[in-house]
Amino acid sequence: MVRGGRMYSQPACQPWHNHEAALPRQDTRKRYSKRGMKQAHHHLTLHSGGQGLYEVTTEIAAWLDGQAVRDGLLTVFIQHTSASLLIQENADHDVLRDIETFFAKLVPEDSALYRHTAEGDDDMPAHIKGALTQTHLSIPVRDRRMQLGQWQGIYVFEHRRARDERHLALHMIGG
Amino acid sequence: MVRGGRMYSQPACQPWHNHEAALPRQDTRKRYSKRGMKQAHHHLTLHSGGQGLYEVTTEIAAWLDGQAVRDGLLTVFIQHTSASLLIQENADHDVLRDIETFFAKLVPEDSALYRHTAEGDDDMPAHIKGALTQTHLSIPVRDRRMQLGQWQGIYVFEHRRARDERHLALHMIGG
Amino acid sequence: MVRGGRMYSQPACQPWHNHEAALPRQDTRKRYSKRGMKQAHHHLTLHSGGQGLYEVTTEIAAWLDGQAVRDGLLTVFIQHTSASLLIQENADHDVLRDIETFFAKLVPEDSALYRHTAEGDDDMPAHIKGALTQTHLSIPVRDRRMQLGQWQGIYVFEHRRARDERHLALHMIGG
Numbered sequence: 152m153v154r155g156g157r158m159y160s161q162p163a164c165q166p167w168h169n170h171e172a173a174l175p176r177q178d179t180r181k182r183y184s185k186r187g188m189k190q191a192h193h194h195l196t197l198h199s200g201g202q203g204l205y206e207v208t209t210e211i212a213a214w215l216d217g218q219a220v221r222d223g224l225l226t227v228f229i230q231h232t233s234a235s236l237l238i239q240e241n242a243d244h245d246v247l248r249d250i251e252t253f254f255a256k257l258v259p260e261d262s263a264l265y266r267h268t269a270e271g272d273d274d275m276p277a278h279i280k281g282a283l284t285q286t287h288l289s290i291p292v293r294d295r296r297m298q299l300g301q302w303q304g305i306y307v308f309e310h311r312r313a314r315d316e317r318h319l320a321l322h323m324i325g326g
Numbered sequence: 327m328v329r330g331g332r333m334y335s336q337p338a339c340q341p342w343h344n345h346e347a348a349l350p351r352q353d354t355r356k357r358y359s360k361r362g363m364k365q366a367h368h369h370l371t372l373h374s375g376g377q378g379l380y381e382v383t384t385e386i387a388a389w390l391d392g393q394a395v396r397d398g399l400l401t402v403f404i405q406h407t408s409a410s411l412l413i414q415e416n417a418d419h420d421v422l423r424d425i426e427t428f429f430a431k432l433v434p435e436d437s438a439l440y441r442h443t444a445e446g447d448d449d450m451p452a453h454i455k456g457a458l459t460q461t462h463l464s465i466p467v468r469d470r471r472m473q474l475g476q477w478q479g480i481y482v483f484e485h486r487r488a489r490d491e492r493h494l495a496l497h498m499i500g501g
Numbered sequence: 502m503v504r505g506g507r508m509y510s511q512p513a514c515q516p517w518h519n520h521e522a523a524l525p526r527q528d529t530r531k532r533y534s535k536r537g538m539k540q541a542h543h544h545l546t547l548h549s550g551g552q553g554l555y556e557v558t559t560e561i562a563a564w565l566d567g568q569a570v571r572d573g574l575l576t577v578f579i580q581h582t583s584a585s586l587l588i589q590e591n592a593d594h595d596v597l598r599d600i601e602t603f604f605a606k607l608v609p610e611d612s613a614l615y616r617h618t619a620e621g622d623d624d625m626p627a628h629i630k631g632a633l634t635q636t637h638l639s640i641p642v643r644d645r646r647m648q649l650g651q652w653q654g655i656y657v658f659e660h661r662r663a664r665d666e667r668h669l670a671l672h673m674i675g676g
Contacts, residue, residue, distance in 0.1 A: 188363040188499075188538040190573060190675055192643060223365060224401055224497055226574055226639050230650030232590045238461040239453065240407045245442040246453050252440075253433070253454050258603070265602075267595035278589065278596050279603050286588040286653075287639050289401050289462050291497035293367060298495040300405030303461075320648040322574055322641035324499065324538075324674065325365055363538040363674075398540060399576055399672055413636040414628065415582045420617035421628050428608070428629050464576050464637050466672035468542060473670040475580030478636075499674065500540055 189220045193321040199309040202273075204237065204247045207319070208297075208304045214321060215295050223325015225297060227305065228287040230318045233277035234309045235284040241304030254280050254310075277310030284308055292325065364395050368496035374484040377448075379412065379422045382494070383472075383479045389496060390470050398500015400472060402480065403462040405493045408452035409484045410459040416479030429455050429485075452485030459483055467500065539570050543671035549659040552623075554587065554597045557669070558647075558654045564671060565645050573675015575647060577655065578637040580668045583627035584659045585634040591654030604630050604660075627660030634658055642675065 193214050199205055211227060229236050240246045258276040262268040265275040288305065291298045299305075307317055368389050374380055386402060404411050415421045433451040437443040440450040463480065466473045474480075482492055543564050549555055561577060579586050590596045608626040612618040615625040638655065641648045649655075657667055 188365075188676075190538075192572065192641060192648075222367065224399070224499060224574070226641060228639070228641055228648060230648065230653065232588065232596075232650070232653055237457055238407065239457065243442055243444075245440075246407075246450065249440045249442050249450050250454060250457055257432075257607075265595075265599045267593055267599050269593075275596065275599050279600060282587055282589065282600055283458055283633055285461075286635075289403070289464050289639050291367060291401060291403055291495045298367075298403060298405065300407070300493065303405065303407055318650065320641045324574055326363075363540075397542065399574070399674060412632055413582065414632065418617055418619075420615075421582075421625065424615045424617050424625050425629060425632055432607075458633055460636075464578070464639050466542060466576060466578055466670045473542075473578060473580065475582070475668065478580065478582055501538075 188324065188326050190322065190324040191218055191220060193323075195319040195321060197307055197317040197319065199234070199307065199311075199315050199317055201312050201314055202309055203251060204239065204306040204308055206241060206304045206306050208241065208299070211305060211321065212297065215292060215297065215323065218295060218323055220292075220323050220325045221295055222293050223291075223323055224289055225292050226287060226289045226322045228320040228322070229307065230320060232281050232286075233274060233311050234307060234315070234317050235281040235286060236288050237284050237306045237308050238288060238299070238303050239306055240302045242302050247306070254283070258283075271312075273310070273312045280308070280310045292323065363499065363501050365497065365499040366393055366395060368498075370494040370496060372482050372492040372494065374409070374482065374490050374492055376487050376489055377484055378426060379414065379481040379483055381416060381479045381481050383416065383474070386480060386496065387472065390467060390472065390498065393470060393498055395467075395498050395500045396470055397468050398466075398498055399464055400467050401462060401464045401497045403495040403497070404482065405495060407456050407461075408449060408486050409482060409490070409492050410456040410461060411463050412459050412481045412483050413463060413474070413478050414481055415477045417477050422481070429458070433458075446487075448485070448487045455483070455485045467498065538674065538676050540672065540674040541568055541570060543673075545669040545671060547657055547667040547669065549584070549657065549665050549667055551662050551664055552659055553601060554589065554656040554658055556591060556654045556656050558591065558649070561655060561671065562647065565642060565647065565673065568645060568673055570642075570673050570675045571645050572643050573641075573673055574639055575642050576637060576639045576672045578670040578672070579657065580670060582631050582636075583624060583661050584657060584665070584667050585631040585636060586638050587634050587656045587658045588638060588649070588653050589656055590652045592652050597656070604633070608633075621662075623660070623662045630658070630660045642673065 260272045267275045435447045442450045610622045617625045
């Protein structure tokens with residue numbers, strides 16, 4: 152139930168919105184049983200240049216573009232706890248800088264605040280910023296294109312000051 | 327390893343908990359090979375009425391209810407960076423108001439704090455609140471029902487003051 | 502586009518990174534069509550001992566290890582709104598204590614701050630901490646092993662003071 156708002160399932164006049172509705176059920180079944188379900192794994196390595204948000208949308212889109220799987224679910228997973236993932240606005244770079252500033256203030260790099268200090272002033276804040284953002288993202292894919300909104304980009308949020316190698320595991324499943 | 331707690335895989339007396347255990351493996355395989363794997367995409371539009379949490383559980387459940395896919399994984403993805411998703415308690419509405427209040431205090435709508443101010447005092451805070459919550463949710467589904475806990479509801483968290491149209495991409499994959 | 506960093510898709514010399522690249526496409530298709538896609542549901546119960554982070558990596562890995570599905574996507578979903586999920590460093594336990602301390606300061610257990618107080622001083626903060634962390638995690642799986650980084654562990658983040666029973670719904674889909 153939507154409080155104070157209205158919710159619409161898409162109407163029949165926009166069949167592209169609704170994969171199931173756009174085709175008679177019989178055809179839908181046949182289509183998938185012919186194509187079958189598949190999956191693919193991939194690995195991306197980012198050489199980050201210290202703290203900040205690094206957009207990786209293009210690289211992920213390029214991988215999807217070459218896949219046998221056309222429709223399905225993409226998952227991006229970062230194999231670290233001091234860097235994280237974020238979907239954010241890709242238009243005004245000031246948005247990214249404001250996000251970095253907000254998190255820097257919320258989680259100060261002050262060793263007096265933490266027990267875990269052996270790996271540097273920026274390490275424990277990095278773990279906390281990671282906890283407040285995402286370790287993975289899943290995005291529906293249609294015709295090999297992520298169903299991102301117009302202003303959405305995928306970012307690696309690097310929380311450490313030093314340059315580092317960051318690993319992303321990608322997975323796509325569908326038909 | 328569970329520190330200071332105990333972890334149980336579900337016991338045999340609760341076979342409904344464990345799909346694999348509830349059926350001899352042979353039957354499980356047959357069942358899935360007969361049904362095959364399928365997927366479905368959908369699109370929901372919410373006309374939000376300004377800042378707040380809007381429950382969309384019913385609308386998503388209604389879509390699932392009509393699907394050919396009975397068991398699997400549902401993904402809800404919001405195609406915006408100034409509104410987000412949240413699973414929260416659906417019993418006491420004060421919980422929702424307290425959440426709104428907490429985020430409003432944590433991320434003040436004060437243009438002096440941000441560089442990105444051209445779209446209004448509430449825009450940059452909206453992006454930050456989005457970064458602190460979810461752009462997508464994935465939920466296991468059994469017998470066309472989301473495996474939500476008793477008190478869990480799915481909410482769109484609108485961070486902008488103006489009324490707006492918000493788009494959700496839904497994806498279901500399974501058998 | 503990566504600002505100030507470099508992004509590499511994995512090179513041909515690391516074929517294990519790239520499932521699709523490692524095999525001629527024809528073989529990939531055959532392999533999956535022979536194996537077919539399957540899924541499995543499971544349920545884990547944690548008896549938590551009050552506030553803190555409880556690692557459940559071993560229990561989840563043990564379940565995966567016995568599955569017919571070898572490669573795919575694992576989803577862990579917590580059926581509560583006053584406990585949540587987190588992937589964090591599993592090496593130095595001080596990291597976990599610092600995370601607990603940070604969230605305790607950020608979301609004080611002070612009833613004067615909240616409307617929803619009937620369930621105790623720690624209930625509303627529990628919901629907020631849940632909103633700031635994760636209700637679900639999805640992790641790519643290869644050869645029945647989660648593609649976690651070397652230092653990553655999966656944790657249930659218990660936000661209530663009292664001992665409680667916490668339920669996790671697990672889902673694995675793949676081939």
